[in-house]
Amino acid sequence: MKTLITVVGPTAIGKTALSIKLAQHFNCEIVSCDSRQFFSEMRIGTAVPDGNELAAAPHHFIQNKSIFEHYTVGDYEKEAIAKLDELFGTNDFAVLVGGSGLYVDAVLKGFDNFPAIDASVRESVSKNYNERGIGWLQQQLQEFDSAYYAKIQAENPQTLMNPQRLMRFVEVCLGTGKSYSSFLDQKKNERRFTPILIGLDASRDVMYDRINRRVDLMVNAGLVEEARQLYPNRQLNALQTVGYRELFDYFEGKTSLETAIDEIKKNTRRFAKRQLTWFKRNENVRWFDFKTDSETIIQSIRCQ
Helix, strand or coil, X not given: CCEEEEEECCCCCCHHHHHHHHHHHCCCCEEECCCCCCECCCCCCCCCCCHHHHHHCCEECCCCECCCCCCCHHHHHHHXXXXXXXXXXXXXXXXXXXXXXXXXXXXXXXXXXXXXXXXXXXXXXXXXXXXXXXXXXXXXXXXXXXXXHHHHHHHCHHHHHCHHHHXXXXXXXXXXXXXXXXXXCCCCCCCCCEEEEEEEECCXXXXXXXXXXXXXXXXXXXXXXXXXXXXXXXXXXXXXXXXXXXXXXXXXXXXXXXXXXXXXXXXXXXXXXXXXXXXXXXXXXXXXXXXXXXXXXXXXXXXX
């Protein structure tokens, strides 16, 4: 029996530190499922584990892609499962860690199978979004898949403000001539491991304070300069994320630096709230306060 210990929770809660302690205890390796940490050009703004942390336990899927690559959650699922199969060939344990709920689900449950979409369709959708804005994406989805649009609006309305997700929905509709929802809920591949889900949480005040402090540390570490170097490529999907968008507005004279930093903190807090909402829906997650010592959590894993 192979066991995938999965550490989830909001940003800045301490998932990296716990995952390293678990990997060291179980003498296994870590698979990251933080969708922002895949990209080698985005180091400071994504809180990539530092050199000491990376050396403390073997990590996979950390800065292994470029922002110029087209990389989907489906691509990640295939690569992550292949890596886990490799790791489980020599070990009964592996650790999965990250706050990207969709990517966690892709590994644990499997992802719906979608046909390949021609690159010209993706480029056209991206071009139209850049020229017409998110309203165009919403309109396209509503036109081509009104039922799915209504479902999102009722159950997960924040998705309608996520351009990456909307572009994916629209490119599938345009590229296949079918609704996006017609590809959902297909039979998924079975997993050859048992997941144990560990969640870290804290009171809202503590969580928000940790986020604010982390953003300050990022700024002191050179986040503004990192974002400035990435600014010429700001239209890329990978850069449509908190911590960079706000600074792009500053570079364009739309806001002050102080306001941009405050917006990063505010938007990161909102992101953390969405992360918790996503993971709290999973009744299989065993939640611990972020200060819980690792031995207590290890004992809990041993008893499952």
